[in-house]
Amino acid sequence: MRVHELAKELNVHSKDLLEVLHAKNVEVKNHMAALTEEQVSLARSAFKAPATTPAAIPAPVAVPLHDAKAQSKEMPAHTESKPLPEPPKAEVRSAEAPRPPAPLAPPPPAKPAPAPKKTLLVRGPIIVKEFAEQLGLKPNQLIAELMTMNVFASLNERVDLKVAQQLADKHGFVFEHEKKVVEHKPVVKPPEPQVEPAVDREDDLVARPPIVTFMGHVDHGKTSLLDKIRNTHVTQQEDGGITQHIGAYSVKYRDQSITFLDTPGHAAFTAMRARGANLTDIAVIVIAADDGLMPQTREAIQHAKAAGVTIMAAINKIDLRGANVDRVKRQLQQEGLSPEDWGGDLICCPVSAMTGEGIDHLLEMLLLQSEVLELKSNPKRRAQGYVIEARLEAGMGPTANLLVKRGTLHVGDAMVCGAYWGRIKALINDQGIKVRTAGPSAAVKCLGLTDAPEPGEEFVVYSNDRVAKEISEERMAKKRIDTITTAPKRASLEDLLRQSPSQEKLELRVVLKTDVQGSLEAIQQALLGIKSDKVLLKIILASVGNITGNDVLLASASNAIVMGFHVGKEDGVNSMAKREGVEIRLYSIIYELLDNVRDAMTGLLAPITRENVIGHAEIRQRFEISKKGAVAGCMVTQGRVTSRSKIRVKRKDDVLFAGTMLSLKRFQNDASEVREGQECGIRIDGFSDFQEGDTFEFYEVEKISQQL
Numbered sequence: 001m002r003v004h005e006l007a008k009e010l011n012v013h014s015k016d017l018l019e020v021l022h023a024k025n026v027e028v029k030n031h032m033a034a035l036t037e038e039q040v041s042l043a044r045s046a047f048k049a050p051a052t053t054p055a056a057i058p059a060p061v062a063v064p065l066h067d068a069k070a071q072s073k074e075m076p077a078h079t080e081s082k083p084l085p086e087p088p089k090a091e092v093r094s095a096e097a098p099r100p101p102a103p104l105a106p107p108p109p110a111k112p113a114p115a116p117k118k119t120l121l122v123r124g125p126i127i128v129k130e131f132a133e134q135l136g137l138k139p140n141q142l143i144a145e146l147m148t149m150n151v152f153a154s155l156n157e158r159v160d161l162k163v164a165q166q167l168a169d170k171h172g173f174v175f176e177h178e179k180k181v182v183e184h185k186p187v188v189k190p191p192e193p194q195v196e197p198a199v200d201r202e203d204d205l206v207a208r209p210p211i212v213t214f215m216g217h218v219d220h221g222k223t224s225l226l227d228k229i230r231n232t233h234v235t236q237q238e239d240g241g242i243t244q245h246i247g248a249y250s251v252k253y254r255d256q257s258i259t260f261l262d263t264p265g266h267a268a269f270t271a272m273r274a275r276g277a278n279l280t281d282i283a284v285i286v287i288a289a290d291d292g293l294m295p296q297t298r299e300a301i302q303h304a305k306a307a308g309v310t311i312m313a314a315i316n317k318i319d320l321r322g323a324n325v326d327r328v329k330r331q332l333q334q335e336g337l338s339p340e341d342w343g344g345d346l347i348c349c350p351v352s353a354m355t356g357e358g359i360d361h362l363l364e365m366l367l368l369q370s371e372v373l374e375l376k377s378n379p380k381r382r383a384q385g386y387v388i389e390a391r392l393e394a395g396m397g398p399t400a401n402l403l404v405k406r407g408t409l410h411v412g413d414a415m416v417c418g419a420y421w422g423r424i425k426a427l428i429n430d431q432g433i434k435v436r437t438a439g440p441s442a443a444v445k446c447l448g449l450t451d452a453p454e455p456g457e458e459f460v461v462y463s464n465d466r467v468a469k470e471i472s473e474e475r476m477a478k479k480r481i482d483t484i485t486t487a488p489k490r491a492s493l494e495d496l497l498r499q500s501p502s503q504e505k506l507e508l509r510v511v512l513k514t515d516v517q518g519s520l521e522a523i524q525q526a527l528l529g530i531k532s533d534k535v536l537l538k539i540i541l542a543s544v545g546n547i548t549g550n551d552v553l554l555a556s557a558s559n560a561i562v563m564g565f566h567v568g569k570e571d572g573v574n575s576m577a578k579r580e581g582v583e584i585r586l587y588s589i590i591y592e593l594l595d596n597v598r599d600a601m602t603g604l605l606a607p608i609t610r611e612n613v614i615g616h617a618e619i620r621q622r623f624e625i626s627k628k629g630a631v632a633g634c635m636v637t638q639g640r641v642t643s644r645s646k647i648r649v650k651r652k653d654d655v656l657f658a659g660t661m662l663s664l665k666r667f668q669n670d671a672s673e674v675r676e677g678q679e680c681g682i683r684i685d686g687f688s689d690f691q692e693g694d695t696f697e698f699y700e701v702e703k704i705s706q707q708l
Contacts, residue, residue, distance in 0.1 A: 120134055210258055618696075
């Protein structure tokens with residue numbers, strides 16, 4: 001008898017039973033461990049035996065859902081009414097006041113006050129054509145003015161911020177950019193009394209169904225296995241018997257629910273994870289017993305490991321004559337997944353999608369694994385979750401298949417999904433039945449959005465339509481600006497290493513592809529041999545073969561780069577890499593690959609800066625130049641000064657300014673260096689408030705590269 005079977009008999013949690021056995025000095029590893037008769041007797045003696053005649057379990061009573069929702073009304077607090085102060089009475093002069101006997105001399109005419117400048121508010125990028133309209137000019141006039149400023153731009157090109165400020169000031173406007181007026185924009189205030197706390201109370205958390213994803217090689221029976229579980233015929237509706245979309249289904253087993261995600265492969269699994277949608281609790285790797293592990297199976301395992309989800313294995317097609325379960329387990333062990341009956345942690349379930357053999361054991365293990373994971377959610381709060389898929393359907397408009405992660409979704413809720421919003425008109429479950437609510441881990445089709453969002457987008461329910469609409473408008477505006485101003489961010493080696501300085505270690509993630517297994521092992525060992533206390537090198541996938549789209553998706557989801565050694569790229573990889581912002585580097589010499597990684601890791605660590613004072617000078621005379629400001633006539637009293645030196649202006653012991661020089665002259669000529677005892681003229685960038693007798697201190701900033 002196994003631990004979980006005894007726990008079910010004693011009506012206790014498997015963890016509680018394991019603790020009791022450990023207290024009794026019984027060595028058991030986990031809930032799947034087998035117990036001897038003596039150990040079973042010892043455990044039974046520690047718990048009270050259950051009643052011999054189990055009580056009849058009452059059938060669940062269906063409670064009708066009402067359209068109206070209970071709304072809590074808050075009573076306004078009583079406040080004391082205070083009398084308002086009377087406004088001060090204005091003084092009234094008599095209209096019949098006597099005039100002065102002699103006329104006074106008229107006052108001198110006052111100078112007319114300058115007309116106040118109008119404020120010119122510009123949001124987003126400053127485009128020549130739009131900026132000309134805001135200034136009240138014709139586009140060709142603005143282009144001509146830009147040419148006088150040595151700026152050559154066409155109608156649809158952007159103008160630099162400083163240039164726009166000068167033009168606005170020239171035409172009598174006070175220029176303000178969006179960054180300066182963000183605080184004055186009407187923004188949604190999330191921390192209102194109706195907004196719920198981000199952290200749920202422990203008392204509100206209840207157990208939720210597990211979310212399970214079937215992954216594996218094509219034609220290994222993922223959808224057929226789910227079809228057998230659901231007792232439907234999903235495969236007959238797909239083109240060629242292959243799943244072409246992402247579906248979500250809920251299955252009841254022993255009065256408990258399990259939500260299944262049937263994906264068209266690990267590519268979609270990773271594409272959704274790349275958008276931040278970590279939907280899956282348990283990933284089931286489906287392997288055909290007659291084929292064993294195939295290339296896509298190994299990739300699926302790597303994707304599941306990178307996602308950090310619990311992994312189980314379903315060894316399918318055990319009814320075929322060529323099935324070899326032990327061979328599949330050996331192959332899994334080579335991938336670092338040791339089966340449980342071989343002393344490891346991986347639960348392996350031999351099943352047959354044709355005969356139904358092993359299906360009950362698979363479902364039981366899924367529920368048991370869910371119990372171990374202690375999956376909980378708060379059904380009382382507003383719903384939050386992710387989009388599984390979305391489309392425009394005839395007669396329905398935009399529809400989105402949603403998976404609720406926490407809270408409860410109701411018909412009539414105001415929801416924001418990505419950049420779109422809407423009030424939920426209808427919810428349809430996986431059986432095509434309209435429902436009023438959807439709780440945690442439920443998958444439903446939603447009607448009522450303004451447009452179809454992208455798969456993997458997060459949806460959140462808000463208190464009312466106003467809040468949801470304002471948030472949607474803000475996101476749409478930001479999306480438009482990002483489309484104009486930003487290009488896809490490339491995940492280059494430099495970007496990956498330029499991470500937050502608050503992190504203890506920088507991390508470089510690599511997807512490695514080589515031509516043969518021998519090269520793969522050699523490069524992998526060489527890369528792992530680069531030791532550093534500051535940069536961590538992590539290989540998330542190492543395999544043989546050309547670079548595929550799945551490699552790019554994995555690198556995009558994990559913020560990694562793809563390195564290839566003596567391999568090529570499959571069709572469409574370059575366009576996908578450009579779209580996902582992933583860098584691909586190809587090498588033909590192993591030492592170039594290693595040196596490239598090592599040099600980049602060393603060179604992109606933040607360098608240590610150090611100042612070296614190289615000279616001092618005393619201001620002997622100040623020369624005023626009308627257009628260019630003031631020039632300091634100096635005598636170099638110590639060391640030397642160069643035209644590239646940094647400069648500090650000191651008055652006694654106080655530092656007045658620190659910056660750079662605009663020019664260094666020796667008599668009338670530009671000088672690159674002036675030595676001690678020589679005179680020179682210095683003009684400082686952005687500062688002219690110096691006096692005779694002040695001193696200049698010249699220094700250079702030295703950058704010292706850190707070592708790995």
